Amino acid sequence: MNPLAKLSATIGLAAALAACTTINPYTGQTQTSRAATYGAIGGVVCGLIGAGESSTRARNAALGCGAIGAGIGAYMDAQEAELRQQLEGTGVQVQRSGDQLDLIMPGNITFNTNEFSIRQDFYPVLDSVSEVLYKFVDTRLMVTGHTDSTGARDYNYNLSNRRASSVANYLATRGVDQNRLITQGMGPDQPIASNDTESGRAMNRRVELQIVAAQR
Incomplete structure (x- = not known):
């Protein structure tokens, strides 16, 4: 130089x-x-x-x-700061636990009821997420779909898996390396609120994106 x-x-x-x-x-x-x-x-x-x-x-x-x-901590700090800035006001929560970041995407803003195609108005949000993930390449990404307990369990597992795959596939189309992405559907098995109330069931219907540093 x-x-x-x-x-x-x-x-x-x-x-x-x-x-x-x-x-x-x-x-x-x-x-x-x-x-x-x-x-x-x-x-x-x-x-x-x-x-x-x-x-x-x-x-x-x-x-x-x-x-x-x-260093990993600083790297995740910088990534967290960018994600919080990009996602402010979108309804997506950014949570931090040590060197792990979790993005919580409520079902009511990501998908229509009983569908696994991403809502058109959520694309710009995922574009913002993918923009950050594309830059911070030293991470691995787990996309997990969740449902409430209403309906047949097999149906819920299938729906949650397809929703996770929809999010992961879209991120891949926006430049995020497919090799960094893993998907899974948990159906109703990991509730974060009571399924006895409508508000609780709404919280349980979600997609989570877990971001962790890649081990080298």
Whole structure:
């Protein structure tokens, strides 16, 4: 990399870090946002790696170097920050447990009743998800369909499996490597609320996308 490019990258890193600050609502003090900082550092570091390469090799370096350079925790922090930003206001929940991310997609916004074709108005949401997943290639993805306990169990297992496959297949069409995706249908076996109420059954009808760091 030539000296001018190095200088530009260094200035970019400093500017990015300066922008990664938030106000602590409890103390009133300015503090660095961890997730934003990791994302900024990752972007600049990956840019440094790929700056002297051809355009294709530079893109691949930028896509793949995050988990190696920043560590799994930082890599997942940056991915979480992007997903929360992209999915704000969509109805999709982003949950974090250690180095695992879970996206909870309620059935009422993803599919019509008793159908496994994705609703047209949910495509933009999945486009946003796939955009982030495409960049963070050092992860494996489990797509799981769930139903409530109403109806025949065999029917529910089949429906939940087809819904999981629909989501995974769509992500694949948007550039997410099929080899990173696993699907399963759990039917009514893993409720997160009581099936005795309509509100509980609505919560149980969902598709979950589990994101974990790939083991290398």
